[in-house]
Amino acid sequence: MxxxxxxxxxxxxxxxxxxxxxxxxxxxxxxxxxxxxxxxxxxxxxxxxxxxxxxxxxxxxxxxxxxxxxxxxxSPEAFAPVQDWLGAQRAIWEGRLNRLDDYVTRLMKERKT
Amino acid sequence: MxxxxxxxxxxxxxxxxxxxxxxxxxxxxxxxxxxxxxxxxxxxxxxxxxxxxxxxxxxxxxxxxxxxxxxxxxSPEAFAPVQDWLGAQRAIWEGRLNRLDDYVTRLMKERKT
DNA sequence: ATCAAACTTAGCCATGTAGCTAACTATACA
DNA sequence: TGTATAGTTAGCTACATGGCTAAGTTTGAT
Known part of the structure; x- marks a missing residue:
């Protein structure tokens, strides 16, 4: 630690x-x-x-x-920081997947032309 | 541990x-x-x-x-178990708050009659 | 065939963690 | 006033964790 x-x-x-x-x-x-x-x-x-x-x-x-x-x-808001961190990670991860998705989509389009 | x-x-x-x-x-x-x-x-x-x-x-x-x-x-589904557990806890917690809310609401109504 | 790069293994040390028992403190009850 | 209840403190042991250095292995490049 x-x-x-x-x-x-x-x-x-x-x-x-x-x-x-x-x-x-x-x-x-x-x-x-x-x-x-x-x-x-x-x-x-x-x-x-x-x-x-x-x-x-x-x-x-x-x-x-x-x-x-x-x-x-x-404690009322106990899990907030932990959930926030995990949420942020997932956002990055999903953002990356989306960008990857965009990239692949664009690639496919370009290949068609 | x-x-x-x-x-x-x-x-x-x-x-x-x-x-x-x-x-x-x-x-x-x-x-x-x-x-x-x-x-x-x-x-x-x-x-x-x-x-x-x-x-x-x-x-x-x-x-x-x-x-x-x-x-x-x-690992793709890396955080799922952790998020599931936290989500479940929050569900219990919020469920309890809702039941408390119901209880208070019922109490208020009864007081009026 | 050699050498450097990219780990990998082995072994050491200091500190932290999880459990225990025994003994203590502080309150409630009779 | 005494006794049981509910924690609390102190001190111990065993093992896990996080860091290090030194030496070994495998692979890529010359």
Whole structure:
């Protein structure tokens, strides 16, 4: 990883783990406490908390403590940067395919004349 | 990382590095040899090759060797799984917001009666 | 036949990641 | 006031990652 992790680095790295993706999928259905989130995962709490913290560090999840329980929820615009990047890549890629397509089309026309 | 890396794990992990994202962005503009790809990156060739291999392992890049030069290109449907996953998450999230919206709307109506 | 180019392999090192247990803190409840 | 609940902190291990150099291999050009 780079010395200065960009937001994209953090996002993609956070998403590169099934436990963390499962947490996000669960949170997409609504907020939950740490132990509610942890329940389905066969893992010691501290290990699980480390995953949660990565998601928070990446800004994908927000948590607040009420009494002794910590409630977590999805950060509203969580996936925007990641989706933007992927969208941009696809745009370049498709733009290239279009230009290629244009080129081939032009070639065919020229061949006819 | 999990014991059995799913395709998504590999994809997201591959994308979680600026060097590798730069390679993909370059390849979106067309195929290139290893040394063409490596040129902009201030890094020893073997280190760079390691990045390239990760992209290939993830199935994001395809390479073929012609003579002594290896040509790389973007795998056509490269980002589909990643975009699908993100899309699904957003669908759940938005579905939830819609249901919340419905709920609030219903609540308002009931309050009026 | 030689030499340079373009990788490729091997091996080393520093740091990061994912998991664990044990012990601690802070709140709620009886 | 004591005890259980819900996290949290500390400290450990094993393995993955990202970087390097040095040396090897294959192929193209002379």
């Amino acid at each position: 780079a010395k200065f992790d960009s937001l994209l680095d953090l996002h993609f790295a956070a998403l590169a783990d099934p436990t963390r993706r499962a947490i996000l999928a669960r949170l997409a259905r609504g907020r939950a406490s740490v132990s509610e989130l942890a329940a389905p995962h066969d893992m010691a709490l501290p290990s699980f908390m480390a995953h949660l913290r990565k998601l928070e560090d990446a800004g994908l999840v927000i948590s607040t403590k009420e009494g002794r329980v910590r409630h977590c929820e999805l | 999990a014991k059995f890396d799913s395709l998504l794990d590999l994809h997201f992990a591959a994308l979680a590095d600026p060097t590798r994202r730069a390679i993909l962005a370059r390849l979106a503009r067309g195929r290139a040899s290893v040394s063409e790809l490596a040129a902009p990156h201030d890094m020893a060739l073997p280190s760079f090759m390691a990045h390239l291999r990760k992209l290939e392992d993830a199935g994001l890049v395809i390479s073929t060797k012609e003579g002594r030069v290896r040509h790389c290109e973007l």
